[in-house]
Amino acid sequence: MENKYLLLINLEKQTKKIYEEKFKKENYNFLLNQDNIILVKKVNNKESNKKSEKNNEELIVRYVESICNKYNNYGFLYIDLTKEINNILKDLEKDEKIRVADQRITWRIRQAITKAILNKEQIKQEES
Secondary structure, eight states, rough: OOOEEEEEESSHHHHHHHHHHHHHHHTTTEEEEEEEEEEEEESSSSOOHHHHHHHHHHHHHHHHHHHHGGGGGOOEEEEOOOOHHHHHHHHHHHHHHHHHHHHHHHHHHHHHHHHHHHHHHHHHHHOO
């Protein structure tokens, strides 16, 4: 089964507590848990993380954190980054020369966040 990475941005304190409890019950690992940002990964019992994959994940987490801090004005966003992070990890395994700050990696994460913002705006327009 594929990993499941979920990113929550711009959380209020009460909402964050609810999500933290939910993710703890559902067996998620917290990769990033800051004031208004949560990045979690679904834990599989069969899953074996290689040391290099864990290091790459840590780099991606730091990079996602820096990008998320730029999107504070857009309100609450719930983003599934599974596809993007798994593709980035595959690229990093294939080509060790790629850095996490590479444009291909940056583009994927920003694209996912931009899609979430656009979806949120479309939902707002449909409601009004």
